[in-house]
Amino acid sequence: MPARRDISPVDFPRLLPGISLVDVGADSGRFRVRLAGTRLREIYEREITGLYLDEFDWGNHRDYWMSAYERVAGTGRPAQGVVRGPRVSKEHLVQFWLRLPLSSRPDGVDMILCYDAFVPAAEFNERPTVMTDMTAPVQAVAQTG
Numbered sequence: 427m428p429a430r431r432d433i434s435p436v437d438f439p440r441l442l443p444g445i446s447l448v449d450v451g452a453d454s455g456r457f458r459v460r461l462a463g464t465r466l467r468e469i470y471e472r473e474i475t476g477l478y479l480d481e482f483d484w485g486n487h488r489d490y491w492m493s494a495y496e497r498v499a500g501t502g503r504p505a506q507g508v509v510r511g512p513r514v515s516k517e518h519l520v521q522f523w524l525r526l527p528l529s530s531r532p533d534g535v536d537m538i539l540c541y542d543a544f545v546p547a548a549e550f551n552e553r554p555t556v557m558t559d560m561t562a563p564v565q566a567v568a569q570t571g
Contacts, residue, residue: 427502429530430537441541448479448538450499456480457495460537469512469519469544485514498525499535510547519544 435442443465449458457479467473470482484491487509498505506524511517521544528537 427527427529427535430528430539431530433528433539444542444544446474446540446542448495448540450535450537452534452536457499457538465544466542469516469542483514485511487511487513494523494525495538498527498538502527502529502535512542512544516544518547520547 430447435445438445443463446462446466447460449460451458459474459477459479462474474482479491479495480488482488482491490509494505494507497503504524504526506522509521509523510519512519512521521542523543524541526539526541527535528539529535530537
């Protein structure tokens with residue numbers, strides 16, 4: 427599994443607004459946002475860098491999100507999904523998300539690289555509520571130039 431030092435933001439500048447890095451708390455079991463792109467600040471209507479994930483305003487999606495992060499941290503496998511209404515008051519958006527485990531130590535995941543894209547729900551013929559396949563590994567990530 428790659429480490430944080432293996433990833434350079436210079437390689438994907440257009441994606442940076444939707445990128446975040448989340449520390450996996452080995453002792454506390456909590457997840458803390460180390461770095462968050464500007465698009466995430468817009469979605470959460472506040473700076474989220476430094477916050478713990480259990481402090482987020484996810485409404486009835488809280489268990490969904492905590493389960494996704496716990497699964498990536500526990501298995502060391504990527505996860506992806508789609509969810510409508512990424513947080514309270516944002517039900518008009520559909521969120522496409524990707525979570526990739528990172529490790530700088532041999533005993534497990536210590537960070538999660540996240541990418542989130544938000545699309546207005548009106549752009550879809552069908553309006554998804556919650557759809558995900560968190561058990562399927564991500565086979566490849568397309569490069570954008």
